[in-house]
Amino acid sequence: MTSDTATGAVVLVGCGRLGSAILEGWLTTSTVAPADLIILTPSSKPAADQAQRQGASINPDLSELARSRVVVLAVKPAMWRAALEPLLPHLAPDALIVSVMAGVKSADIASLSARTVARVMPTTAVAQASGVAALWSSDAIAADAARTLFAPLADVVDLEAEDQMDAATAVAGSAPAFIYAFVAALAQAGTGQGLSEEAATRLARGALKSAGSGAGTGEALDILIARIASPGGTTRAGLDAMAEDGGLTRAAEAAVNAAVERARSL
Template structure:
């Protein structure tokens, strides 16, 4: 880990180190490295059955991790929003109490079957990039019609944030929430008609499937190791 990376987490950590022996003393050891380096790191990281290994290494199966450590393994797929404590995270097989406490401090998490981790990687792991793209497009439409770029960015981003929070706090279906904004003869329904007549659902679905397929490809690289 670089000095810059260590400095970036120093305020949130009791101690920072580049020494694996020191890191291995923690009750929960978080493995947040690129998939290709997981084997090398675990070969040098000695953990006991009393410890937990929380792996955020994308597409690396639980079986591969368990074959290289005695620790209890929890595999997770967080996303970039952990930086603002609004993360969405999928974990498998189940989160221990300690892992649940860590993840809850960073946002929301769900427990899923490992067979679902590739699609979760696409939806919540890659999803922020897709949302950023849509925010950019919404803001650009505002700029094109006269809004200041900074103002359009705030309005578009806050709109996504508010809509997302509404979904999380509401028991209504997404269709019902759309209807709640789209009154007959109003402005929203005119825009929704354009979306309904477009192939935006197909394109977004294709983006998710492409990310899922790549996650599956990476996972297969570990099946014979």
């Protein structure tokens, strides 16, 4: 890390889909020097192996955790107590905990660990340093440490309250899957209008990429839409059809509400 936490190690607990994506992002952006990385993973993972080749420690003796400054918890919500508890006696007393887990409250993590906690909800596009991440902490130092780790990988969006994290999880962490599902439905609709499956899928994926580059400009969504949908044109006809019976809004609300409910039940 390039900030005042540069002297401590970053401990990544869990190197699954999200943990690996974060690791790849850190290495490609040089956010964390490999020598300052400690990775704890029960099984071998390509991203961890790559980090180890560059100088990171994998599953070292727990005494190594004394040099920890930030611990990033990236295990499944059901596993976090079992993963964190054995590490606690070995961590630096002032180590900060950054949880990227859905649905686990910072008060629960703080209460078990007796340490300050920040929560971050990133998308796996952090691997390509093009993610988005919601961030919340009641503590400014923990928030800054989390921002230092994630800002090079993602557009970091500060939340006003922790209870907004579940909604942010639905609208960011889960949403790429919702959007892929919509793109698959678009391709399916294209085959209904005579396109081959291969052509429909390539066209719909290409449309997703085009939409992504538009979104990357930061322009307002209604301006991006207006640029494509001229009055009386084909796009406008499609947009009007999607809006007509509220079907699109209902589908989005159903997906977000169900994801929020699931996060709250974890």
